[in-house]
Amino acid sequence: MLASTSDGEKQPFKIIEIPLNKFKDEVIPHHRLTFQKYKVSLEKYINENNYNGIQKELRQKNNVTHQLKSLIYELDSLKNQVRESEVEKFDKNAVSLGDEIHKLVRDYLDLEIVARSKLKYYADHNLEDDTENLTLNNCQLELEDDFIDLKLYDEQRQLQRIENLNRDIQDVHHILKTFTSSPKNKSSW
Numbered sequence: 021m022l023a024s025t026s027d028g029e030k031q032p033f034k035i036i037e038i039p040l041n042k043f044k045d046e047v048i049p050h051h052r053l054t055f056q057k058y059k060v061s062l063e064k065y066i067n068e069n070n071y072n073g074i075q076k077e078l079r080q081k082n083n084v085t086h087q088l089k090s091l092i093y094e095l096d097s098l099k100n101q102v103r104e105s106e107v108e109k110f111d112k113n114a115v116s117l118g119d120e121i122h123k124l125v126r127d128y129l130d131l132e133i134v135a136r137s138k139l140k141y142y143a144d145h146n147l148e149d150d151t152e153n154l155t156l157n158n159c160q161l162e163l164e165d166d167f168i169d170l171k172l173y174d175e176q177r178q179l180q181r182i183e184n185l186n187r188d189i190q191d192v193h194h195i196l197k198t199f200t201s202s203p204k205n206k207s208s209w
Contacts, residue, residue, distance in 0.1 A: 033106040036098050040110075043117050047091065051124055054084060062131055066138050074135050081128050088125050092118060133173065 058077060065073035095114055102110045 030103045031101050033102055033109050036102045036110060037113070039094075039098060040113050040117065043091070043095070048117060048120050051084070051088060051091075051121075055124055055127055058084070058128070059131060062135055066135065071139065074139055078132060078135055081132055085125055085128050088121050088128075091121050095121075 058081065062074065062077045064070075065077060095118055099107065099110055099114065
């Protein structure tokens with residue numbers, strides 16, 4: 021975590037706005053284009069049943085997602101440099117950039133799930149040999165099944181988040197009930 025600095029040492033938003041605009045105009049579009057190329061390449065390898073190509077793309081994905089996570093850190097660093105009185109203005113401009121970066125990371129992870137399921141399928145059916153091909157219809161059905169599985173996985177993640185939130189709410193209620201029922205706390209009110 022960066023050390024906090026006094027407001028006098030922090031930058032006005034106008035200066036911090038320059039790197040934010042670079043994020044918006046150059047960095048995010050570059051990573052969107054990189055994702056589209058990655059997606060096309062991965063889909064091509066999946067359609068060709070190219071086991072080695074899929075593995076190569078998955079290794080590349082790890083580098084790109086690391087870069088995207090670094091961009092999120094850079095946004096946080098920029099926020100720490102802006103004057104306290106202008107943090108709200110910074111947030112207004114940076115939230116959409118952070119959301120876009122998070123969306124790209126999720127998109128990469130979603131594609132990775134599809135690719136890894138393909139790798140598992142190839143391993144289970146001894147299709148690691150690039151020369152053996154499935155028909156286009158089989159590939160399409162497999163992709164549809166993978167996307168259904170992806171949707172189910174996403175719904176399970178949402179359900180897990182809701183369950184965790186409910187547990188947190190129950191914990192807060194329990195703490196509040198314990199706090200309000202304590203005789204020491206009642207006398208201090």
